[in-house]
Structures are given as C-alpha cells and as structure tokens.
Amino acid sequence: MSRSRPTPPASLSPAARPSRRAVVGGGLVLGITGLLSACAGGQVAGPDVRLTGPPQQGGRLRVGFVGGGASDTLDGAVATNLGDIARAINMYDTLFHFDDDYTLQPMLATEMTPNDDASVWTVTLRDGVKFCDGREFTADDVVASVERIIDPDDPKSGAASLAHLESVTALDRLTVELRLNASDTSLIEVFAQYSLIMVPADFDVENPVGTGPFMLDSFTPAQSTVLKANPHYWGAEGPYLDEIALLNFNDTDALINALLSSQVDAVAQIPSALADVIAADTRMRILDSETGMWLPFTMRVDVEPFDDERVRQAFRLAADREGMVEQVLSGHGRVGNDMFAPFDPAYPDFPQRTQDIEEAKRLLAEAGYPDGIDVELVTAPIQAGVVEAAQVYAEQAAAAGIRVSINRMDLTAYWGDYLNYPFSQSFWYTRNFLPQANSSMLPDSPFNETHFDDEEFIDLVRRARAETDDAARGQLIEQAQRIMYERGGNIIWGFADQLDAYQAYVGGLKENATGVPLSGFQLHRVWMGDLA
Template identity: 30%
Template sequence: MTILREALWRIGDTSRRAGLSIVSAAALGISVAGYAHAADLYGPVADSPKMGGTLNMGLLLEPPGLDPFHQAADARIRVTVLVYQGLFYEAADGEAVPLLAESYEVSEDGKTYTIKLRSGVKFHTGKEMTAEDVKYSYDYVRNAENGSPGAGDFSVIESIDVVDPLTVRFNLSEPNASLLMALGNKYAGVIPAGYFDDESAKTRMNNESVGTGPYKLVEFNPNSNILLEKNADYWEEGAPYLDEINFAILPNSASMLVALRNERIDLVSLARPQDVQQIEGIEGIEIERFPSLNQKSIDLGLELAPLDDVRVRQAIALAVDKDEIMEAAIGGYGKVIGTIVAGLQDRWGVPLDALPVQGVDIEKAKALLAEAGHADGFSLTLTTINGYDWMDPAAVTLKEQLAKIGVDLDIQKVDLGVWINNFRSRQMGFTFNDWATQPDPNLLYYRHFHKQPAGSDFRNWNNEEASELLDKGRSEADYEARRAIYNDFQMLLAESAPTIMMFSSDHLIVRNQAVKNYVQHPTGWYYGLARAYLDR
C-alpha cells in the first residue's frame, strides 16, 4: 500500500511525538515546518526504536567532496551534517538550539557571546573537544584567505577568546542577530585544532572524518557510494539508532526507481513528480511530502552583457511564467515564490502581489528590451546542471517563454563541479540555481547579495543600497524593525532582478515501510537519518 501524505509539524508544540501530523499547511496557517520541539535535535526522538542495521539511501546527486569548510555544494551539506557539528543546530522553526554548545550568554550591547561547551565530546579521532578546537575551527572558516564560502557569515567576528577549556567568547564588531544560527554546521563544523596545517588535510576529508557527529565516514567511492558508520563515542546517549548508512549513488531516476522496487534502496528524496507517480500503489512503499526552505531560481550574472542592463533583467523577469515552469518541472509539488523561500514567506516575506516586476507582461517586457536597444532581441545561453532533473523540463519551458520577447535561448548542461567553480568565481552568467537556506533572512541573503568583500556578491550586483539594508538587517535585534528592513531589501531585489526566485519545491521522500521515524528537515539536509531506524 502506498501512502501519500503531507507531513508537517506544529510549531511551538512542546510534546515529543515520534509520529507525523497529517494535516495541511493551509489549515494550520503556517509555512515554516519545525520538529515537535526544537530540543529534539535532528528530529523527533523515537519512543522505542529498534537499534542497528544498515539503511541504504539513494543519491541522485553525488557530492563533489566531503570537506565542510571549502565545498559549497548543497549535495555535500546534505550528507556532512551527520558527520560534522557546529555549536548550534538549525531548528526548522528558526531557533538556534545548542548542539556542541551547552549554554550561552549575550552582553547587553549584543557584541559579546560567551558560550559554554558540552563536556565529554569526542572527535572521530578519539581526541576530546576543547575550547581551543572551537576557536581554531571558527577562526579558520572566518579567514577569507582560507577560501571557505562561509567566511562572510562570520565577518562581524573580531576575535575569539578561550576563557577556559570549556568556554569560548566571541567578540563582534557589531551586533548580529543571526550569529547563533550561523554557528551551525553548514560551513562551520568543529574539528581538531591545527587540522589544516597538513597540506593533504582537505583531500583526506574524502577518506576519513574528524568531526563530532553521530556518524563517521568509512569510505567515499565516487560514482558508487558513501558509507557512514555509527559513532560509538557519540556524546548523546542512545543516538543514533542505525549502525550504518550507505548512500548509493545512482546515475538517474530510472535506475533509482528500479532499486526502490527491488528493495536495494530503502529511502530516497525524489525531485520529479513523474517519478513519484510511477511508484504510487506499490506495496511496501510510502511517499511523504515535506515543506522546504529550498528555492529554484534563475540567476542573472551582471558580468555578462546585456544582463548588466536592469531593463533587460526586468524584461526577462516579466516574461517568466513561474507557475508554468513549476508545473513543467515538478508538477504541483511546490509553491511559487517572490523574493524569499516559501518557508520564510509568512514571517519575513513581502506579499507577492506587493512586489514590483512580478507576473507575466509580454508587451511591457518587449518595450523594456526596445528601450535597452534590443528591439530585435538577442541570444543568451542558459546553464543547467547535470543530475538536477527538474532543470531539463524547466529549461525547455523557459526557452519557449523567452522566445515570446525575442530572446533566443541556448541550453548548456554542465557538471556540478564546473557550475560550482563558475559560481564561486562570480562567472555565473544566465543559469538555473537550486539552493536551500537556514531559517534566517540574513543567512539567505547576505553572503549571496552583499557587495564584496563583506559578502560574496556572486551575481556581481554591487548594489550599495542593498548592501546597506543587509548590514542593518543583520545588526537589528527587534523583529518588527528587522522585518521592515528585509521587506525594503526584497522590494529592491525584485525591482533590480539580479535573480528571479521561481518556486520552492516540496521534499518528496520515498521510503520502504521498514524505515521508521524519518523526518525530512526543510533545508533538504539529511539530519533525520540520526533519528531513523529500521523495523525489519
């Protein structure tokens, strides 16, 4: 029997439940999903889990590497959140919950954070974690010379002091309302002090792990699998439940569906609705739908003419029918967005009907192109990424839409590693993008859209007013004032259109019925595997 259900969690419900609430988001009036209680790190604690066993999870996207400090790909983050940990956990409801931290205090001026660490935490190497390791790890990632894509998230840190073996102090140049969320483990896992002194350290992260997470790396075989095993020295008693997680890397959805039917795969996240529809009704398989903090977008790199002309970008935005692209790409399994991911819309977003340059207006788009000197149109190359199946039908649909305003679109597919290099070198051109955020607007916007050097400004927007708003939003602690700042930023983002956020896709999780207690985090990262177990 196949069960298709929309799994959401009631925010603020302090009861601890292993089960899922089968209830619609509209009925609850919420769009950000959280666990039953934020203290349930990684997901809901199971009442009586069956311990042991190997869970086989399918991966359609292979991580380019497993280095959490230098590798920006979301495909990497999904896996390494199980291996490396930061001081805080990114709870789905927007709360930063102590993880390797035990408690913290903030000074009255908001510029000093004193953090007490958990005692008895061991690295996968067997060494016990101390404040020296924490200082080293965050000093490393915040130093832009070390090449971490997360350096901008920590640019307000002036210094880190070791107070005692289990206490660190972060000294900031200015208040940062999202610091604790940034001290998670997207780009900031705590590792042993001095680890990167060895020139081979970055490469070794593909063969061995030095984190503190519930699982540690056994092997990474490109084009084959990633094997993780239970960390026997993990600091949380009783966790994790599984002995091993084997991530099987398969080349396409067709092979993944065969593996699901043959029970060689226990769990997989699928992106295409047509794939889900093929396995509906199969005995022993369940299909679940989870809301997300993900976005599918079109990025318009201003380093490429004529995208450096705001009129051209606005014309393209007015030619894009987001609903049509979403239907082609993922069916109805998502939500059209404006300038913020669906999971943050209610709390932080400007209503879509209040944003400028939204909706389809072909005549206005043609007029803007004529005004910009392109009355006869022009040719443009769209870059898509191999393995991101939604991009193929979306690209065909976008090509048809832009043809209506005289833009001839050539579609070029590249491997993820090539795309990441273009992204980090700010040579994005005209491309589809697919990325998730932590549940805070600063972490969504700052690194991507703030001008250099404080931000990475991947699209070469270099917008002074936008950068000033992002600075204000990051330092403002009051929610209402902060929301007003980010609303102003979104109006500017929509008007200037360095990116066109199209839709947030739901997470479609397909699992064998033997897989119990798996909850998909809205980022798309596989935190929930630390709470999953096998009943067979």
C-alpha cells in the same frame, strides 16, 4: 553552497489528463512505470504494508542520490553537493541547528548570548561531548574550528559570514567569546549552517574526526561513502543504525531503478513527476516536505544584457510562475516572488509578480531590443527540477521575444565555472534572509552568482545585522528585499517541496522544512524495522 509531470496510465491515476507536461521526462516515467509493475509482480497496487514496533537497533541503510564527482570531499566546511552535505551532517556537528520546523535549536552549544549591541557573543558549550576518537570536545576546539574556517590562506564556505569576526577566545573549558568589529544580531544563525562544523585542533581531512553520530569507514569520491556508528555519540537519540552507505548515481533513471529493484533503501530528491507513480507501489513511501528551497535563474548584473535593469525585469515578467510550479514541480511547491527566505518572519508581502508578455516586450524594446533578444542559458542536473525549469522557461519566454538556447552541461563541468555564466541556474536550501544575503548577495559572498553589488542593498543588510530591535530589523530587511524584487539578478519563480522516496521498512523519516533531503540528512534518527 524539482518537473514536468507526464500523464501516468489511467490505471494509476484515473484523474490524469493529457497535457504538455507529458513532454518533459515522459520517457523516464514510462520506463520506471514498467519496472515498477515488474517489481510488483505485475501489480502496482496491493495490500498496504505498515512499519511495526519501536525503533530498532542495528542494520545498514543504503542511501542513493545523483551527483558527486572527483571534487567530493570529507571536509564538511566546504560541502557543496548532496554527498558532501550528507557526510557533513552525519560526521560533524555545529553549535546550533534548525529542526524539522526550521526553528533554531541548541546542538554543541546550549546557549549563545549577545551583549547590548550584539558585537560580543558568549557561547556556552554542552558538557560531556566527545569526538569519535574519544577525546573531549572543549572551547579550544571551537576556537580552532572557527580559525580554520576564516583562515585567509584557505577560507571555507562560512568565512564570508564571519568576515566581521575580530577575535575568538576560549574563556574556560566550556565558554567561548566571539568579538566582532560590527554588530550582528544574526550570528547565532550563522553557526547553525551545516558548513560551520566543529572539529579538533589537529583536524586532518584525510583522517577526519568529528562529534557527529557517524564516523568514516571508507570513502571513494564520485562512488560511495560508508559511515559507521560513532560509539561516543553524545545525542539523546540514536544512532540506531550500525552503518550507512551513501551511494552516488550518474542519473535519475539509475537512481529510481536502484530503489525499485531494492538495491538501495532510500533515495534523495526524486523527480516530482514520479511521486505518484512510485507511491503506487505499496513497498514504497514518499516523503513530501514543504520547504524554503528555491531554484533560481541567475542573471549576472555586471555583463550584457543583464547589466540593464529593464532587461532583468523583462526576463522576470516572462515567467509564468504558476505554470512553472505545475509543470516543473508537478504542483509540489509554491509560487515565488523574486525574493528568498519565505520562512523568515520579515518576509514581505509585496504584490505577486505575474507573467506580463506585453510589458516584457516593451521593456526589452526600451532597452534596445525591439526585435527580441537571444541568450544562452547554462544548466545542469544540479538539483531535481533545474533542467526541467530551464526547458519550461525557454518555452514561456519565447512569447516575449526572449529566445533561449539551453546549454546543458555535466555536473563536473558546470560546477567548475558556475559563478561566471551570464545566465544560469542554481539552488539553495531554506535559510533566513541575513544568512542567505551573506552567502550570495554581497560583493564578498562566496557564492555571489549574480555578481550583485548594490550600495543601498549592502547598507541595508549591514544595518539589519546590527539592529537589535526585531521590528526595526524587519523593516530594514523588507527594504532590502524590495531592492531584490525590483532590480536584483535572481528570477525566483517558486519554492520547491523536498521529495524523497524510501522503502516501507525504513523508519524515523519525517517532514523537514530545511530543504535538505531525507529529513535534513539527520540519519541518526533512522532505523530499519519489520513490516506487517
């Protein structure tokens, strides 16, 4: 459950030209540019530095990110913020995972095979896997993990995706059977989500045990987490590092300052407005990954004024999507079309929605708002680019008579009630259509931010999950996506690249399509090297 680009100094960007992009975040860039120059001895550019040699064993990686609070958790099954997700991916494993190209790959399971109608799945586990305390990982642990996730008294984030699970049974030491009360061809993708962690039957969140490449050393909510290498790690690669320090920062200014002053080795989610400026420092590297990450505006379809489909359409038509990608993401992204899951093979090619101010005005007048409409947009710095997107949309929508007042909240307050705001924002990493719909578009979804409850949509999702023929399933998904396109509660204006930054001596980071920062937080592949 990423910015307006100010114009950098001519010495950094000869092609830069003045524009209203300088309005959002301009102070941050000027301040960081000054620090960058100071850290480089007054010279931003200089001889390039290169990482030399093969991966090296040992060392400590310090990773910085914005966010976190008193609700930070060591339980990967309820991960929400960046720190939670980083802990989940590095301390625990799932049965499957998506690789850097967003292709499904085995993890703790080597195979997951359905029967003819995908109502019974047989999971074959990897032999020789151990938990960080040295105990063997077996089918009994899978049963315990799944039962923990779907516990009706304390359901975890993945529970809604497993609502149709009838039974989970260990057939032998390395074989598990999953029986469903409804067919589901996408079940294997559910078990590739980072929240579907596998843990021992006696799992204790105060003393967590997992099979991941790292294990807990210390944890202070809202401040820091220290992980150390798991001596029993089963994977073929890594971990190369002895230790990882995950460090929380209160704001982006502090985060970038920490990077440029070498207090951290890598940072997750830099403002796109700063990518070129940071890259000008030869000590730094930018990791720019094309992803399916989306930063929607969410309209609750069950409350005024968004219970009127015409209002929702008007709000979508007020957005200049190309302008938002340019201003908010500094071009580091792609235009969206009010549908998610662009990496899904069934993603449809509908006519691209563009800004249409006159039609937006007409629809508002038809819905009873001939003089325009006043709305509050609740936002917070939950992801790079979210607050900036709010500011840009408010400017764009004003032309259609949509008068947006922005209520910027701090992170703790925002997450405390975020499912109840009539007009707000969210973010999602790359997912295919069916897992995403399960998480956010159904009445029983854990994160139904728009309170969407469309009978036709629900039926199409149910039928798509049960359809074993790829082509037929794709047609059902296309129909469901059209409902979202025409009457959904999301304004999906674009798909953001994931932008991270790191010191040049950090090796092993690569482009990753999942949308999760720093190569999907797969830090077991990262190593500290020497520079030439």
